[in-house]
Amino acid sequence: MSQKTDGDIKVPSKVVVAGFISTFIEWYDFLVYGTVAALVFSQLFFPKLDAFAGTLAALSTFTVGFIARPLGGIVFGHFGDKIGRKKTLIVTLLMMAVATTGIGLLPTYDQIGIWAPIMLVVFRFFQGVSVGGEWGGVALLLMEKAAPSKRGFIGSWAQIGGYLGPLVGAGVLAVVTTFTTPQEFLAWGWRIPFLISILLFILGLWVRLVMGESHVFEKSKKAPVPIASLFRYDTKNVLGIMAVHGAQSLTLYIVIVFFAGFLKTGASFTAAQSTLSVVAYLIGATAASMFGGWLSDYTGRFKVVGAGLVLSILIAFPLFAAAATGNIYLVMLVTFTAGVACGLIYGPEPAYFGELFPTQYRYTGVSVGVQFGTLAAGSTAPIVGTFLLQWAGGGTWAVAAYLIGWQIIGLLGLMALGETRGKALEERPGA
Known part of the structure; x- marks a missing residue:
């Protein structure tokens, strides 16, 4: 395949937006989950443990996401190479949306007992699996659609969202904690940053549904x-x-x-x-x-x-x-x-x-x-x-x-x- 034909001359803006939103959501969630876990998850999901053990247990759920990422890379990498980048990325986004929304709506230990921390770990695991398969597909969709002389710049848009996401996440948390009392944040305020991401998922899903598949992939064996x-x-x-x-x-x-x-x-x-x-x-x-x-x-x-x-x-x-x-x-x-x-x-x-x-x-x-x-x-x-x-x-x-x-x-x-x-x-x- 020649260098002149292995990428489009101009990458559609919706593809660039899809790449940006993907990593934006991933890292927005990274900051929100890590911060909220440290602030309130020990009280909400591990109240039977002392303060130190509860905090350690809460932060360990954060680690579950990292452990799950390689599995996501293997599973979704396989399907991304078999059925296409676009279809695979739609699945990873939906999985991430369900898991993140699930955390935002999850009952606490006082409401459903031991099932609360179990479900928290399950949702976090599937977040990690989806993230593990997400980045590679987004990065490749951008670089495969770019002209060879612009692959570096076009591909970098998948990375920029990874740095702006935490900035916005920190801003959302700052607003929520400013306008709620500590008791209100513990009762319901912590859910707001997770549920706000639903809007991003809707936008991301729409963009992925309307964007085209990588021509490089379509032509390949x-x-x-x-x-x-x-x-x-x-x-x-x-x-x-x-x-x-x-x-x-x-x-x-x-x-x-x-x-x-x-x-x-x-x-x-x-x-x-x-x-x-x-x-x-x-x-x-x-x-x-x-x-x-x-x-x-x-x-x-x-x-x-x-x-x-x-x-x-x-x-x-x-x-x-x-x-x-x-x-x-x-x-x-x-x-x-x-x-x-x-x-x-x-x-x-x-x-x-x-x-x-x-x-x-x-x-x-x-x-x-x-x-x-x-x-x-x-x-x-x-x-x-x-x-x-x-x-x-x-x-x-x-x-x-x-x-x-x-x-x-x-x-x-x-x-x-x-x-x-x-x-x-x-x-x-x-x-």
């Missing part, structure tokens, strides 16, 4: 068992993606989860200042994702992603040094820089990772690599960071070294992947 072909021919690329995305994911969760908490408990910053550090990160990451995707169309994916990994290494120790100064503006500058580093990696990912695989198992390859990378590095980052901080007697050097170590792993993975800019979205004969 289908692999009998995509995941079998993937590991037969491209195991190295899966491992490379796990390393690169794992490094980016680790930096993300260290900064917006571990470091944000450290500012309050270990560096005497206020909750509002901690939130500002996260906002600065998200602003830097949003701008750099779009810029990084665009730049990768001119300089190549390898150089842009590599620059992001190197910058992540350079900010590891300054991140904690800034916290030690007590100056929130310096902290915001460093977290903004960390956001830029992650954005330079994250922005080109849809084009970069998609160009690594043939069409027959591209959805499976990208989804499996990204979701297992997140599980290996990102999902455990706050827990490992906390353990290292305690192990080092409160010294932050161990956490900074851990962050650097994963960036080195990412650089090794990047070298294994090589450059892909301008590569035709070809098929693999016999796959």
Whole structure:
């Protein structure tokens, strides 16, 4: 398949909107669920436990979503490569809508007893499964429809929603908590952010129903068992993606989860200042994702992603040094820089990772690599960071070294992947 025909000249705006909304909803839910779980889920769903155990149980339900993501990547990657990107993405969106709405309407422990926490875990599990199959399909639909010279920029729109979603989620929670008393928030206010997402699901479903399928997929042959072909021919690329995305994911969760908490408990910053550090990160990451995707169309994916990994290494120790100064503006500058580093990696990912695989198992390859990378590095980052901080007697050097170590792993993975800019979205004969 020639380079001139493996993408459309102009990507329909509804496809770009679909990509943006998908990651927007995913990360809106990430912030809302994590915050609400920490604030009230221990009282609502685990009231029989003491305060510490209840909070731990509530936050463990958050982890369930991460564990379920690789399963979603495998299952929906298979169907995305067999029946199409569009049909699969409609299913993942509906699954996410049912699970998120279910959480917003879920009776508490006082109303239905032990079934309340059980259903919470079930809904969270299906959220994770849907997210695991969602990102790969959206990213590929964008990059497969784009002209080869614009894949990086068009693909980056799937990433931008991932940074704007938490900003809006934080804003919604701020409004709800401002206009409700603590008792009202505990009784019913916590449900509002979940139920608001219904509007986003309706818009997202409409866009997916009217958008077209990827022409690249429609013209391709289908692999009998995509995941079998993937590991037969491209195991190295899966491992490379796990390393690169794992490094980016680790930096993300260290900064917006571990470091944000450290500012309050270990560096005497206020909750509002901690939130500002996260906002600065998200602003830097949003701008750099779009810029990084665009730049990768001119300089190549390898150089842009590599620059992001190197910058992540350079900010590891300054991140904690800034916290030690007590100056929130310096902290915001460093977290903004960390956001830029992650954005330079994250922005080109849809084009970069998609160009690594043939069409027959591209959805499976990208989804499996990204979701297992997140599980290996990102999902455990706050827990490992906390353990290292305690192990080092409160010294932050161990956490900074851990962050650097994963960036080195990412650089090794990047070298294994090589450059892909301008590569035709070809098929693999016999796959």
